[in-house]
Amino acid sequence: MPEPAPQPALLLDDYLGLIDDSCVAILPHVLRIAAELGVADVLADGPRAADEIADAVGAHPDALHRLLRALASVGVLTEEGARVFRLTPAGHRLRAGAEGSVRTSLLNVESQRAWLRGIDTFRTGRSVFDDQHGGFFAHKDADGASDQAFLQRMRERAARLYPRFATDTDWSECGTVMDLGGGDGYQLDAILRRAPRLRGVLFDRPAVVASVRAAGTFDGRACELAAGDFFERVPAGADTHLLCSVLHDWTDDQCVSILRASRAALEPGGRLMIVEMLVPEDGSWHPSKWSDIGMMVLTGGRERSAREFEALLAEAGYTLSAVRAVPDSAFSVLEAK
Numbered sequence: 001m002p003e004p005a006p007q008p009a010l011l012l013d014d015y016l017g018l019i020d021d022s023c024v025a026i027l028p029h030v031l032r033i034a035a036e037l038g039v040a041d042v043l044a045d046g047p048r049a050a051d052e053i054a055d056a057v058g059a060h061p062d063a064l065h066r067l068l069r070a071l072a073s074v075g076v077l078t079e080e081g082a083r084v085f086r087l088t089p090a091g092h093r094l095r096a097g098a099e100g101s102v103r104t105s106l107l108n109v110e111s112q113r114a115w116l117r118g119i120d121t122f123r124t125g126r127s128v129f130d131d132q133h134g135g136f137f138a139h140k141d142a143d144g145a146s147d148q149a150f151l152q153r154m155r156e157r158a159a160r161l162y163p164r165f166a167t168d169t170d171w172s173e174c175g176t177v178m179d180l181g182g183g184d185g186y187q188l189d190a191i192l193r194r195a196p197r198l199r200g201v202l203f204d205r206p207a208v209v210a211s212v213r214a215a216g217t218f219d220g221r222a223c224e225l226a227a228g229d230f231f232e233r234v235p236a237g238a239d240t241h242l243l244c245s246v247l248h249d250w251t252d253d254q255c256v257s258i259l260r261a262s263r264a265a266l267e268p269g270g271r272l273m274i275v276e277m278l279v280p281e282d283g284s285w286h287p288s289k290w291s292d293i294g295m296m297v298l299t300g301g302r303e304r305s306a307r308e309f310e311a312l313l314a315e316a317g318y319t320l321s322a323v324r325a326v327p328d329s330a331f332s333v334l335e336a337k
């Protein structure tokens with residue numbers, strides 16, 4: 001769902017104004033609680049009275065009415081008559097599985113906890129997960145529930161932020177597409193539906209591949225599941241490699257290792273496609289500048305400009321051949337040969 005870029009000055013004015021009445025501090029928690037209760041889900045089919053909603057989600061009636069009233073004041077709901085609430089289009093995005101849903105991101109308490117230690121990153125330059133767990137993905141390897149929640153967030157995020165990569169890319173010159181760090185297979189599934197004559201390979205950490213296999217996402221389809229570590233070795237056999245929202249998790253040196261492993265495995269004449277946001281080299285608003293801080297604190301990675309990607313690719317033996325924007329998105333596709 002395309003979203004107009006917010007005007008930075010407006011954003012800051014609103015933010016500073018709302019700090020006065022503590023809305024800014026409380027809003028993330030109120031949204032998370034509403035998502036956790038499933039308030040938007042019970043309003044999916046139309047307006048309902050506060051007491052009825054409280055009953056449906058198992059909440060205290062007075063407490064829930066006060067939460068609904070606050071949410072209506074910022075445009076998540078509208079209040080229609082006494083204590084009757086309806087979802088706004090923004091409010092629908094709190095629903096599980098709705099178009100543009102942000103529900104799993106709102107429920108991400110793990111990141112909120114990590115952010116409380118965020119200052120450590122600004123003192124040491126290291127991710128908070130590096131110091132506490134030996135790295136973001138080492139933590140995921142050690143905690144299956146956290147890993148599954150992460151994969152769900154990634155699915156929701158990819159569906160929201162770059163759905164037109166799968167649908168608008170010309171796949172006619174591709175034979176076998178390997179999605180490196182392809183997560184739960186959301187992206188590869190969309191590509192194989194768009195271009196059913198392709199063969200797919202989903203490559204990810206063993207725990208992720210085991211869960212995709214158990215879910216049966218690709219059963220009966222021309223798609224292989226490959227478990228491994230892209231710092232060690234990428235399996236051979238594909239003429240197209242994808243790295244979607246993967247390189248931003250890593251430092252420059254780590255990216256060069258991943259790219260070298262890809263280069264060594266890609267079929268001669270093959271093509272690598274990287275899907276990432278590109279940081280503009282000026283002072284303009286761009287979500288990449290904020291995702292960059294997120295990557296620094298959580299994974300130890302970073303967002304990059306097109307020039308920075310070109311240099312990393314060259315160091316790994318690739319040549320950047322094209323850059324194009326993904327329609328209706330802040331993301332771009334960088335192609336390399």
Ligand SMILES: C[S@@+](CC[C@H](N)C(=O)[O-])C[C@H]1O[C@@H](n2cnc3c(N)ncnc32)[C@H](O)[C@@H]1O
Pocket residue numbers: 137154155158180181182183184187203204205208228229230231243244245246249
């Ligand atoms: C940020 S997610 C991106 C998922 C997906 N490509 C997308 O566009 O939403 C990064 C992915 O890289 C995978 N990954 C992390 N370390 C890996 C490694 N050493 N080898 C293979 N995959 C890895 C993670 O399991 C995760 O699925």
